[in-house]
Amino acid sequence: MSSSQSPQEAPASLPSPWPESPVLRAAYRARAAAEELAPLPRAVKDDALLAIADALVVRTKEIVEANAEDVERARAAGTSETVIDRLTLTRERVAAIAADVRDVAGLPDPVGEVVRGSTLPNGLDLRQVRVPLGVVGIIYEARPNVTVDAAALCLKSGNAVLLRGSSSAYSSNLALVSVLRDAVGGAGLPADAVQLVPGESRESVRELMRARGMVDVLIPRGGASLIRTVVEESTVPVIETGTGNCHVYVDAQADLAMAVEVLINSKAQRPSVCNSAETLLVHQDIAQEFLPLALDALAEAGVTVHGDERVLALAEQAGTKATVVPATMEDWETEYLSYDIAAAVVDSLDAAVRHIRMWSSGHTEAIVTSSQPSARRFTQLVDSAAVAVNASTRFTDGGQFGFGAEIGISTQKLHARGPMGLPELTSTKYVVTGDGHVRG
């Protein structure tokens, strides 16, 4: 026997395949599952998704009962009704979630798409092909529908998913993931493609953030402090999502009725979501005419206005019924997520752009204008994930954009920006094919 070692032997220098940490064990199993998922054709993945949808409907009772435990605990803890509403699952809501899974099954499979391809001058064939990312970790709050949505999108794109939901939805998630795993396994796919991250402590999040090489990407969904923590501490690549300090700018030339409608829809159609507007900017040339209309409409929608000096002056002059309070510097950077809006009069379109550059979170900004040069300049200069011209900020959404369900809205520039659908859950690889080509 020589002293050489076969590469087939278990390498002592690598972490053991069964590390002590349950989180890393889950990640290992997810990685193995991801290797099985990657080459699967669309039909196999779609069958698993349809099996999930069926199972959710069949096992609704079990899911709703488990959810009731979470809701009861949340009530006892004095949780706000808004949060309890997000947490609650009913028969109808489970049916809607199942329908969403069927919709994902109907979407095209991003895996295998040839992103670019050519024959190089030396005759080599070059193809850049979409492949799954591998293992996707999602850290999210008490919204059990995210458990199913995220699992469906990850499976469809050939990824294994590690779900780290809120401890306040633990019973719901346990029941949902049990349904998901049974359906996935029953469809002949590895059940470990869908796993709840074990443990309810912060420590399990920390372990997930350090699992570089095991987890390919972490997507934190939820509050700003959670997202900041993950961004600061994770060695696993992160996609930052969510915060939306969105602006509506009304240009010097604008259809006033349209501007009011876009403003009210952007602010008040659903104020609790990231694509709702938080600041109104009005060109000084139109302020005197527009603001009285806008303030009355905002008042009617129940919105409190935090105005700068010029807004306050015009409000007083117009005798509006709106509640207008003085804005402080903090208002310009606040994502209210409530029936509040900051408002300022600006000297020019460029001043509006400067304001947005300084304060925006880079989610969505809208301009209302009838001037083509203004529309062009605003879309060129504003550097946010989405820029809307004569349209509500509320359209920045995977479903509205036609991507099917979304895994989140990225506010960073790397990898994905804006609503993330299935292609954003993939990477690519180059396939280079020759006839024995060598480099000279």
Added chain:
Amino acid sequence: MSSSQSPQEAPASLPSPWPESPVLRAAYRARAAAEELAPLPRAVKDDALLAIADALVVRTKEIVEANAEDVERARAAGTSETVIDRLTLTRERVAAIAADVRDVAGLPDPVGEVVRGSTLPNGLDLRQVRVPLGVVGIIYEARPNVTVDAAALCLKSGNAVLLRGSSSAYSSNLALVSVLRDAVGGAGLPADAVQLVPGESRESVRELMRARGMVDVLIPRGGASLIRTVVEESTVPVIETGTGNCHVYVDAQADLAMAVEVLINSKAQRPSVCNSAETLLVHQDIAQEFLPLALDALAEAGVTVHGDERVLALAEQAGTKATVVPATMEDWETEYLSYDIAAAVVDSLDAAVRHIRMWSSGHTEAIVTSSQPSARRFTQLVDSAAVAVNASTRFTDGGQFGFGAEIGISTQKLHARGPMGLPELTSTKYVVTGDGHVRG
């Protein structure tokens, strides 16, 4: 006067525009420059690139003299000749660098490309458009050509660049950046689009890594320890580049002469680069026939073989003139970058894939095969940035792929994978255009 504050006032809650840290000051200036660069049309950027190329040629003497100081210091410090060769600039090399800049000017502008677009069912027009990333930070070793390459690629793609080169190339970089900034300024663009990160200490790298929000991406180029540090410590998003533990797998059915040629080219054409091969895997059915040929060819190329038991046995049996030493577990994970190769006999294509999954750095793996099913299975199952079929690993290169110069080769899956050209230096934004559309 009301107590409200105008958004135009300098906000006390934001970091001052002139922070104490020179690195952050540079980042602030880069951000301002990036805002100017973003909307510039191609012709303006190309003019600046041509001005840079001209200036490099005109000011060659000054550059070569500054470089001579670095080379002298490196010699005095006993630096290896390989490193000194990389560091050295001659008249010819400066001319070649200038020619590369002209080539970048000739490449298409990625900014403004519509990546996808459609009219949504409600009539909204949706366009996803490429935009610059903003501020790109490059951390690299003693290769002054990278200073110019990186600046040219960043400018072409509308980005400002913060260059953090090695302190051992400080004089060269100072001279080069002076030439670059003068040319950029002379062409009417902001000179701050190209900056050397002040300070030669590790602290300046650390500050760069913490400049989240100011710097949009950090690309570390160089040794494994530098890259690991940046990946671990940076809160700025990172693109990991470089390490190439590349494999050549010779399948059961393969043209033996082609296999030898691809192997020798992959290993020995330029062993010091990341796309050279480090491990040979041979299917057991062809090992007896192929290995004697391969070992002789490797011997001729001056390559030492680190073999597993089966390779050692076959080498002894064949009486090869090659130097074959027993492989240890460490060899399977080593990126030699030298005239060394690890070699193992594997039971099957799937065993080769398992070996690659366990040990590869995910850069490039090649298969030599005359079997179509083998080629298909290998390209499906191997999860690396590039998979070559009957071609050398050495083709994984931005220049070879036709991308023009490259800013690095990404071995991560997020944002960019494989050789990164101009499109990889961009993000996108969605432009949504309507006629007053609101969400129902």
